[in-house]
Amino acid sequence: MNAPVRIAQMEPWFDEKEADALSAYMRSGGWVTEFKKTEEFEDRIRNFTNARFCSVVNNGTVALSVALLALDVRSGDEVIVPDLSMIATANCATMIGAKPVFVDVDSRTLCLDIDQVSSAVSAKTKAVIHVSFNGRVNDLRRLKNWCLSHGIPLLEDAAQSLGSYIGADHLGTVGNLGTLSFSAPKIISTGQGGAVLTQDEKLAEKVRRIKDFGRRQGGIDIHDSIGFNFKFTDIQAVIGIEQMKKLPTRIERKKAIYDRYRKGLADISSIEWIETDLKAVSPWFIDIFVDAPDELLVFLKTKGIGSRRIYPPMHSQKAYNCGGSYPVAERYSARGLWLPSSAFLSDENIDYVCAAIREFYETKKGRRQ
Ligand SMILES: *Cc1c(COP(=O)(O)O)cnc(C)c1O
Numbered sequence: 001m002n003a004p005v006r007i008a009q010m011e012p013w014f015d016e017k018e019a020d021a022l023s024a025y026m027r028s029g030g031w032v033t034e035f036k037k038t039e040e041f042e043d044r045i046r047n048f049t050n051a052r053f054c055s056v057v058n059n060g061t062v063a064l065s066v067a068l069l070a071l072d073v074r075s076g077d078e079v080i081v082p083d084l085s086m087i088a089t090a091n092c093a094t095m096i097g098a099k100p101v102f103v104d105v106d107s108r109t110l111c112l113d114i115d116q117v118s119s120a121v122s123a124k125t126k127a128v129i130h131v132s133f134n135g136r137v138n139d140l141r142r143l144k145n146w147c148l149s150h151g152i153p154l155l156e157d158a159a160q161s162l163g164s165y166i167g168a169d170h171l172g173t174v175g176n177l178g179t180l181s182f183s184a185p186k187i188i189s190t191g192q193g194g195a196v197l198t199q200d201e202k203l204a205e206k207v208r209r210i211k212d213f214g215r216r217q218g219g220i221d222i223h224d225s226i227g228f229n230f231k232f233t234d235i236q237a238v239i240g241i242e243q244m245k246k247l248p249t250r251i252e253r254k255k256a257i258y259d260r261y262r263k264g265l266a267d268i269s270s271i272e273w274i275e276t277d278l279k280a281v282s283p284w285f286i287d288i289f290v291d292a293p294d295e296l297l298v299f300l301k302t303k304g305i306g307s308r309r310i311y312p313p314m315h316s317q318k319a320y321n322c323g324g325s326y327p328v329a330e331r332y333s334a335r336g337l338w339l340p341s342s343a344f345l346s347d348e349n350i351d352y353v354c355a356a357i358r359e360f361y362e363t364k365k366g367r368r369q
Helices: 016-027 034-051 060-070 088-095 140-150 201-210 233-264 293-303 326-337 347-368
Strands: 053-057 078-082 098-104 125-129 154-157 177-181 194-198 288-289 336-340
Touching: 016 154, 016 233, 016 326, 034 053, 034 194, 034 233, 053 140, 053 201, 060 088, 060 154, 060 177, 060 194, 060 201, 078 088, 098 140, 098 293, 194 201, 233 293, 233 347, 293 336, 293 347, 326 336
Parallel strands: 078 098, 078 125, 125 154, 154 177
Antiparallel strands: 053 194, 177 194, 288 336
16 A cells, blocks of 8 residues: 655645734735735835836736737737646647647757747747746747847746746846746745736736736726736735745755755666756756656655656647657656655655665666666
8 A cells, every 4th residue: 555645746835924914914904806915026026036027917827828918919829839838838828819839848958949949930920938947948048039030029938937047137037028927836826826027118018907907097997908807816915925035045945955856866877867057047846857757656656755747748738639749848758757846845855755766776676687
């Protein structure tokens, strides 16, 4: 019989700070919907990322769709997306009637292969989405220049990248627009939640209107453009503010966790790692690439350790099933496994996981001899 999982692959982390802040907020007579606390949460995100503008919305998927709408992507248009990502990266286009066009990733970063973008472009291409997979980034400046010279806007899906940088720039602030997610597994969480970042005042105003019925101004029923209701709540913002206060220590801890796994497993030659510069990258999940990830997953489960297979390539998901050949996405998807990655993991937890993985490979070697 399997032991009950004692170390989850990922869990959000809240404590009495969020509980106290929520209790104080509810006693203050707030209207619960978005208002001052939401503004404060947005200010904290702006200050942290150096984005000039930030609008928070229901979740990361909606953030992506709102960003595409702000870029005037409409029904029938095409959006270029990397084949290896969380399905929301494609679904955000599908939701507004546009078509995601998949491009393979490069094996160094697992991000969009910039050299293959040109051949996926058509007259209908209206945006390119770069996903910073696990906080890592491809040559975003080269991609940005390519996009500029072709008149195609760049959207950064930085859902996994709060705390990660390219040079001095926080990810999500290099493209025309960038998005974050605060879903339960992300480095900070508001349960559900997302943000749209931009340095462009005009785009910021479009985003603001799209999330608020196309209104010129709150409380006034004059609508110059089509908008919807993707507003946040101050309840979530109260949690988000406390989470933002914890973000710097979480980033340090995530880096230390990655480093400890990497060193703890350094001698196991069966494990492939993706080059990760911990000065710039705050790894969201601990990702390893091995020959038989399902076997390792089952073995870890018997040790009470949760792990999770990384995403299938999107083109191969039944939801899209559009064929084509994406060898890098296919290879890394077939080999990828996420190890326990919660920010509160102790060094003892990590060492226990490393010991279990070592045992798995030693037993395998023993069987072969
Ligand atoms: C989490 C995630 C999303 C979706 O965010 P939600 O808040 O869950 O809607 C989109 N893209 C990537 C890369 C993600 O990791």
